[in-house]
Amino acid sequence: MCLGIPAKVLEVTDGPLPSAVVEMAGQQRSVSAMYVPELQAGDWVFIQNGFAMNVLDEEDARQSLAAIDEYNLIAHVAENAPKPRRTS
Template sequence: MCLGIPARVVDPGSPDDAFPMGEIDVAGERRPCCFAYVPEAQVGDWVLIQNSFAMTIVDEASAAESMAAIDEFDLLPPSPQ
């Protein structure tokens, strides 16, 4: 089972590309991400990511609830300083 991690879209890349690569913010850390499954994603949207792919767009309340559970169980490694 895979766990989708919520992330805020920083740059969704170009939707015209076959595999649009953009950038997301996961708990303060920016990472590359493929937006092929959600080409409609916009800057500021929340998405669930799995294996560096944005899988679905979620609302901010759902993202906050998921991040609270992830924080509670310490599921993300600390960001490098």
């Protein structure tokens, strides 16, 4: 199961493979910004599988985060994520 999470953009790096540093679930992470070339620091974005998928307004982002928190979805996804295979 994939869970998209709203995140606040802290920094944007342009280039052939644009990226952004976002704050998501209390952590800073680097994500690909190739799908949202208009991205700017201070924007809210929807993150899925390491990609910023679209820009959100702040109210939509906060409502989504409240729902994620209410249903404890981040912990649920982490608990049920596939475990890495062991190689010998």
